[in-house]
Amino acid sequence: MSPVRVLVVDDSALMRKLIPQILQTDSSIEVVGTAMDGNFGLRKIEDLKPQVVTLDLEMPGMGGIDMLKEIMRRHRLPVIVVSSHSTEGASITLQALSLGAFDFVAKPNDVSARMPQIAAELIGKIKAAAQSRGVTVRQVGVTQRSGKKLRLMPKKIRQE
Numbered sequence: 731m732s733p734v735r736v737l738v739v740d741d742s743a744l745m746r747k748l749i750p751q752i753l754q755t756d757s758s759i760e761v762v763g764t765a766m767d768g769n770f771g772l773r774k775i776e777d778l779k780p781q782v783v784t785l786d787l788e789m790p791g792m793g794g795i796d797m798l799k800e801i802m803r804r805h806r807l808p809v810i811v812v813s814s815h816s817t818e819g820a821s822i823t824l825q826a827l828s829l830g831a832f833d834f835v836a837k838p839n840d841v842s843a844r845m846p847q848i849a850a851e852l853i854g855k856i857k858a859a860a861q862s863r864g865v866t867v868r869q870v871g872v873t874q875r876s877g878k879k880l881r882l883m884p885k886k887i888r889q890e
Contacts, residue, residue: 737780768792808859
């Protein structure tokens with residue numbers, strides 16, 4: 731079986747280095763690339779075709795929530811949010827889960843010292859996400875100006 735292809739999106743250079751190092755300790759995971767913000771991340775999804783994306787939510791430029799919305803709209807890939815412990819971080823993480831993120835891993839405050847402790851959790855969640863049947867969107871209705879309803883279907887949009 732080929733390894734799970736993962737894209738790591740985080741504005742922190744340290745996290746873009748640490749997360750791939752952690753993931754590469756498991757031979758069933760291959761980090762195919764990293765990106766520093768949502769715009770780069772979306773381009774890399776097109777180019778690298780990852781199966782799972784790890785996503786920081788608080789980034790300059792296109793932030794994680796906007797990138798997550800685009801991933802759900804265009805690609806339907808499972809996304810693991812890697813988010814801070816703060817109260818504000820918890821709120822945005824819950825928002826990400828409601829928008830379709832597969833799961834989350836709390837980013838430790840002392841990143842370099844504590845990252846190995848979350849390695850098993852992150853690896854386990856990436857494997858679970860890769861085995862999921864993708865993202866399902868429940869009853870999403872978008873009304874156009876013409877008043878017609880659009881229903882989102884996997885990989886295509888059908889007008890009614």
